[in-house]
């Protein structure tokens with residue numbers, strides 16, 4: 244949300260956005276699981292110009308030991324932006340924003356995990372943003388959720404996520420960087436689609452109550468479309484495994 248260059252229109256007279264999308268259209272999304280040899284689970288997501296890698300380790304023994312919980316496992320999340328992921332080089336290491344995003348992503352994913360099955364252990368998720376173009380927290384959640392499934396960690400549901408927002412007075416799906424910068428509001432959301440449980444809901448900017456409800460409804464629809472893509476990515480992995488097994492028989 245910043246002062247926009249004079250004359251810049253985010254929606255043209257034909258109702259098209261700067262990248263050619265319609266109001267309710269997602270950016271192109273591609274997903275792949277099992278992309279890293281040395282992690283227990285991993286996923287790579289391209290979502291518009293975002294490029295995000297997620298790696299999962301665990302459940303494994305916790306260090307330092309005083310963090311252990313006798314009744315359940317714990318989830319730790321690190322969201323990190325590569326120095327080359329944004330236009331102005333990002334100073335390496337954690338900052339306020341990445342600490343906050345790590346925390347809300349942890350909160351978005353934790354309800355899906357059956358951590359009671361793994362007392363005294365930790366599941367660690369590393370989300371590496373290689374290229375950022377707005378919506379990295381929702382894309383990071385989608386990637387992390389796939390990496391958790393790839394690691395075989397018991398889950399109640401796959402967590403899916405998407406944002407909606409307001410640009411030029413209209414509620415639209417999935418803001419890109421220019422829309423995020425020069426738009427009026429952004430509402431990222433994560434859900435567990437099977438039960439429609441919302442596990443993350445944030446808002447940046449200004450919306451009326453009605454606009455907020457519209458944005459939430461739209462973001463849920465977007466997240467459900469993302470969910471289908473996540474399921475397809477997982478199915479592709481298991482098809483590949485099945486083919487490999489068949490080939491060895």
Ligand code: CDP
Nearest residue numbers: 329330333375376377378379380381420423
């Ligand atoms: O990425 P997300 O929308 O979840 O979070 P944000 O804090 O609203 O950031 C929006 C976008 O601003 C990021 O996706 C990056 O493209 C950009 N950004 C940046 O250029 N430099 C930073 N240090 C942080 C964010």
